[in-house]
Amino acid sequence: MRRLEALRRAGIVERIDADQWRIPDDLVSRAAAHDAGRDSQASVRVLSPVDLNKQIGSDGATWLDRRLIHGETADLAPTGFGQQVREAMDQRREHHIEQGDATRSRDSRVFYRRNLLAILREREVVGVGSDMALSKGLPFRAATDGESVSGKFTGTVHLSSGKFAVVEKSHEFTLVPWRPIIDRQLGREVMGIVQGGSVSWQLGRQRGLER
CATH class of the missing domain: 2.40.50 (OB fold (Dihydrolipoamide Acetyltransferase, E2P))
Incomplete structure (x- = not known):
């Protein structure tokens, strides 16, 4: 009964009355998928305690700066958070150029100050x-x-x-x-x-x- 109640809370089975349940034909596979999702633990790693928008105009050395200097973009997805990071990196790059901490050559390459x-x-x-x-x-x-x-x-x-x-x-x-x-x-x-x-x-x- 406890198992059925857990599956009911997950929306997999439906209780009709005290003694009757509506059970789907694919109960086994759906229950297994539910258990796998419940037992798995997401791994979260803090990349920076400072949000992206604040890093763009920051006076300090940021997580964005380390990615810019090392040219790290291959691991960024083209959508979602990856896209947000790419856009923030572009804005941070322009900020450095405006501040004189970076220069852009005629072929559009960007060079950062030594020991930036x-x-x-x-x-x-x-x-x-x-x-x-x-x-x-x-x-x-x-x-x-x-x-x-x-x-x-x-x-x-x-x-x-x-x-x-x-x-x-x-x-x-x-x-x-x-x-x-x-x-x-x-x-x-x-x-x-x-x-x-x-x-x-x-x-x-x-x-x-x-x-």
């Missing part, structure tokens, strides 16, 4: 850091590659370029790429070295660097 992703990431961090400085009443200083940073880990911010940790000193603060390893250090003093768009953290009394 790093440039965009730095540009966004500086812009957001400057805005935060006004609200925090504390000067912002951008960390440079190879620099050692230290201070209290006070929180995180989500940018188009990724998630960043806020590290504060008494006279200034900075934003550096976040990594899960420092989450448990919230509110504590941290120290690390900025290297190639990431940070190697030295936490507490640990020896060595946490990459």
